[in-house]
Amino acid sequence: MTIVPVILSGGGGTRLWPLSTPIRPKQFLALTDDRTMFQLTLDRVSDANVFAAPIVVANAAHADVVDAQCGNNDAVVLLEPCARNTAPAIALAALAATDPKAVLLVMPSDHIITDVAAFHAATVAALPLVEAGWMVTYGITPTGPETGYGYIQMGEALGGGLQKVARFVEKPDLVRAEAMLAEGNHSWNGGIFLFRADAYLEALAIYAPEMLAAAQKAMAAANREGNRITPDADAFAACPSDSIDYAVMEKAERVAVVPVNMGWSDVGSWDALYDLNTKDAAANAVTGTARLDAATGNLIHADGIRVSIHGLDDLIVVANGREVMIMPRGSSQNVRTFAKD
């Protein structure tokens, strides 16, 4: 059987400002590789022996960059007329699947997975339960007491390494995160899911019937042009906005977690990018042209601007277009202060 990748490209992304902008959010940037994160996501599910052509759900404003970065493949591109969070986006994809029983592998397009083999193995391990109608979420093995992610408490073993989800846990404070790590049996919620299209739509019918109705109406009146599908704007605008976690996963009965340790990162900040990047002997991570003199531990990202630093350590310096941002490493959440303008 084949798996249909559903690639979510809805993020607006201010967390890597000034590199990421509403016009070119994080997924369309090459941050860790020659390929953009969107392209890396496509490449991860490109083996035609396992995966069908993907369904991409994207902001209509990004139609051209999606086309350009898809290259020549047969992706179906669903262009959202407005943003309604993940649950409606996935509903559109489930309704677009040609086979109602198609297994959907739902993935954000702006995450990094360095051990793709582990990702594929987890997917294979999850398939039997998914074919039996379960909805599976990928539980990322925590590498520290992160407070920026939701957690999943894992319960009863279901075979093949999968466990029933005992509970979804909101982003915790540090004390709570450390307690979960000490307790074990918790994983990070990475926002990656595997389920049959019909299982998801049935769950929506029970837990979010208005959302399902709006998505169905938007798809029935959709504009179709080649591989592009644009759901009806008015119908989709009427759809309630909610995440798949809140709308479905936390409520449904047959929800399992497949634990996986696959070098995952959501590249959610400049500090996260520093951790991912290759460092030189002075622990500087440099992308672009920079001259560093008596300077260590800096993250430099320079596009078309040359950065020259003397005598400063542990900075984040991002030069892009007509913007330069400078802050100490460890404080990159403060980028929001600037990105909102």
Next chain:
Amino acid sequence: MTIVPVILSGGGGTRLWPLSTPIRPKQFLALTDDRTMFQLTLDRVSDANVFAAPIVVANAAHADVVDAQCGNNDAVVLLEPCARNTAPAIALAALAATDPKAVLLVMPSDHIITDVAAFHAATVAALPLVEAGWMVTYGITPTGPETGYGYIQMGEALGGGLQKVARFVEKPDLVRAEAMLAEGNHSWNGGIFLFRADAYLEALAIYAPEMLAAAQKAMAAANREGNRITPDADAFAACPSDSIDYAVMEKAERVAVVPVNMGWSDVGSWDALYDLNTKDAAANAVTGTARLDAATGNLIHADGIRVSIHGLDDLIVVANGREVMIMPRGSSQNVRTFAKD
């Protein structure tokens, strides 16, 4: 009588890189005012009751910017085919003076004088000795034990507040600078001079006859076009290169100093510019567009690039064209590391 201003614009200027460049050195930049330092220098000697039209000595490569910044005045512009330091540059100006006994006021074009009245008063005070054939240097009242300037030890009183120069002192180390300040009777050598053209040329004839001969030959074969004079390139290239201090002032007999406290600065570094600039309530000195969040004591100079800083203090950040330079305040001499490339 009138005084002929001689404005020296030969500096290549790397100390305010990346703002100053060989194409547009410091004197042609507006750093402390709407007007450039070159324009401020012209304005300082624009009173037609006291000053004749100036003679500007500039690098031939800067002919157009000199014209543009001179505006409509009747400046004679001497375009040096190559750089030979200040003594030959002033020799060209002395030879270009229509009256051999003209009093020349020689000034660098990249210094700041905030108390112009004090400057004028010192000039008036120096005139009697100058008319009697003395050469006068302006002795800047020291405001601290600077190690970046040469010093003048002042000797015998000559009337009108002037004193004979006892000795020129090279740039001292800190201990020596502090000792001179404690001793008193020392001033900074600001590179500003007042003398009759013929007095200077006579001193050259005695102490630097080859230089005088080369300058005379270059002027005899000069190309003259409107107000522009271009000395002969081969003849001027053969001229020994030397500063007026070494070639003449340290050797001549009748050399006086006029002490003056006139808010002088050579704006010789980004740190010096920070001291001169207006600061906001958080002690940030900002030129251009910047957003500063939890950031104090920074010098920001941004041309066409917006600078956003969070959580950093006491930095120098200069964004210009396609260059961004960042270093801690107090270390701006290190700019040379970058400017040379």
